[in-house]
Amino acid sequence: MLRDITLGQYYQTDSVIHRLDPRVKLGGTLLYMISLFLFENIWGHLLAALFLAAVIRISRVPFRFMVRGMKTILFLILITVTFNLFLTPGEALVTVWKLTITREGVRMAVFMVIRLTLLIIGSSVMTLTTTPNNLTDGLEKMLGPLKLLKVPVHEVAMMMSIALRFIPILLEETDKIMKAQMARGADFDTGNLIQRAKALVPLLVPLFISAFRRANDLAMAMEARCYRGGEGRTKMKPLIYRRCDYIAYLVILAYLVCKVLAGVLL
Amino acid sequence: MALKVDHVSYLYEEGMxxxxxxxxxxxxxxxxxxFIGVIxxxxxxxxxxxxxxxxxxxxxxxxIYYMGRDISAKDFDRKMLRSKVGLVFQYPEHQLFETDVFADVCFGPKNLGLPKEEIxxxxxxxxxxxxxxxxxxxMSPFELSGGQKRRVAIAGVLAMQPEILILDEPTAGLDPRGREEILDQIxxxxxxxxxxxxxxxxxxxDVAEYVDRIIVMNQGRIMYxxxxxxxxxxYRELEQVGLAAPQVTYIMNALKESGLEVDTQATTIQEAACSLRKVFSAVGR
Structure with a gap:
């Protein structure tokens, strides 16, 4: 039940995509997302889909894992589709009672579904092929210039990596506490809304306490290793671009050019 | 038989x-x-x-059958089963949540739907x-010491009055004194x-001295x-899978190998001392 959440779930395997510098993947994902919203024609979207399919293929992550993240945003997609279908002004196609589906509405709805799907799968590729630590390292380095504006880049990156690291731990803990309370006769699955909300108290209280305890332990462990924030801190494995990273940038650039050409010419 | 486990296998992450x-x-x-020890x-x-x-x-x-009835059957009352087979998890003090000790222990019996006085x-x-x-x-459960918290958590399961009580590593993370106290109470x-x-x-x-029976598990199978x-x-086979017999077993076996006719079956210090006394008095004569 709780294991369906793919957020921050790294898929362990070895591929070119896995070995890429996280900055390439972050930048690439960002550019890919922008490209999805650049032009509105079916050929452009087909190109984007093909590009994504190729990346997934190279990454050697089973397609199943990509789609798993989709379940959580299914609701969002449904709402978007409904609104686009009924609220876009234009040439009427079908009219039911006061609701009108327009030709433009259908077009918008279809494009919205394609865009959102590609967007989610595209970002899943990044999180599935990059360890959370790598990801925040990349983010820290990319946002480095903001330090000049007194933005606490290192602290934010550290908080993110800790938060990501805690997700699987807390999921496991939830599972354990749930079982322990079920062994004492707790019932999480039946009853009305209020009863169910009440049944969560024996789960949430121990979970919060355990989260605080773990946070405390972690803070202690960090201090014991003389952690004092980002200033003057060096890395064991600094991020350095290699040849394949430059090639990846070229590939992304080539994709963008094609996408723009498809948008302008077709 | 209260519980019967019949050719049970379990796969983690089925289909993955x-x-x-x-x-x-x-x-x-x-x-x-x-009294069964599971090692x-x-x-x-x-x-x-x-x-x-x-x-x-x-x-x-x-x-798995409880009193002859399959517990995975659709109409089987699993809530009843959980009150009859009490399970105390590892680090059970992490499940405490109520505002005071007494209320927390009441949680189990309350879930059974008993009247207030009974609870x-x-x-x-x-x-x-x-x-x-x-x-x-x-008192709040969080004001207690580690050993006390654990005992309160065990009481939380005991209050359901189970017929079978399972304790998963009840002494983990306790100091020797806390360990002795828990084992004594059991x-x-x-x-x-x-x-x-x-x-x-x-x-x-932990278990050698008191249990009637020992089940040794290794890689998902029952070894002994x-x-x-x-x-x-x-004890030699146990060592191969990374477990050890009690110290007494080693000493008695070592003595036997060096030529003393001691009883290698002794598991407690008392039995060992008794056997040694016998041997020495025989030698003395």
Missing amino acids: PLSRKALDDICLDIPQDQ GHTGSGKSTLMQHLNGLLTPTEGH EGRAGEALEKVGIPREMYS RQLRRQTHITVLLVSHSME DDVPKAVFAH
Whole structure:
């Protein structure tokens, strides 16, 4: 039940995509997302889909894992589709009672579904092929210039990596506490809304306490290793671009050019 | 038989590429009024097996019967089962959540839908059994020491008055004194109520002296299931899978090898001393 959440779930395997510098993947994902919203024609979207399919293929992550993240945003997609279908002004196609589906509405709805799907799968590729630590390292380095504006880049990156690291731990803990309370006769699955909300108290209280305890332990462990924030801190494995990273940038650039050409010419 | 485990296997992450067998063809009989030690390494499947016994996990293959009825059957009352087969998890103090000790112990019996007097009676009785004094009843569980918290958590399961009590590593993370206290109380409980106790541990010393029977698990299978003396006789095989017999077994075996006719079956210090005395008095003559 709780294991369906793919957020921050790294898929362990070895591929070119896995070995890429996280900055390439972050930048690439960002550019890919922008490209999805650049032009509105079916050929452009087909190109984007093909590009994504190729990346997934190279990454050697089973397609199943990509789609798993989709379940959580299914609701969002449904709402978007409904609104686009009924609220876009234009040439009427079908009219039911006061609701009108327009030709433009259908077009918008279809494009919205394609865009959102590609967007989610595209970002899943990044999180599935990059360890959370790598990801925040990349983010820290990319946002480095903001330090000049007194933005606490290192602290934010550290908080993110800790938060990501805690997700699987807390999921496991939830599972354990749930079982322990079920062994004492707790019932999480039946009853009305209020009863169910009440049944969560024996789960949430121990979970919060355990989260605080773990946070405390972690803070202690960090201090014991003389952690004092980002200033003057060096890395064991600094991020350095290699040849394949430059090639990846070229590939992304080539994709963008094609996408723009498809948008302008077709 | 109170509980019967019949050819049970369990797969983790069923259908996934990383799936592995956590339990492999387990057969067990657990009668009433027996003190059983379950020994095994981390990852040997002992905790997984225990969670099957009260229906928290469902076997991938095989069946478990409680009083002759299949517990995975659709019409089987699993809530009733969980009150009859009490399971105390590892680090049970992490599940405490109420504002005071007494209310937390009441949680189990309250879930059984008992009348108020009965609930409070049971909670008081359970707290008494684990040696928590009355003046602590109104304290927050978080004000107690580690050992006390753990005893309150055990009382939380005892208050459901189970016929079979499973304790998963009840002494983990406690100092020697806290460990002794918990083990002492379990022994006393056995003496008073004659319920079946399954004590899960990875330390032979914990269980050797008191249990009637030892089940040794290794890689999801049952390696030995016998009285302690018979299990410890295999001390070399136990060592190969990373477990150890009690110190006494080693000493007695070493003495025997150096030519003294001692009883290698001795598992407690008293038995060993008795056997040694016999040998020396024979030599003296």
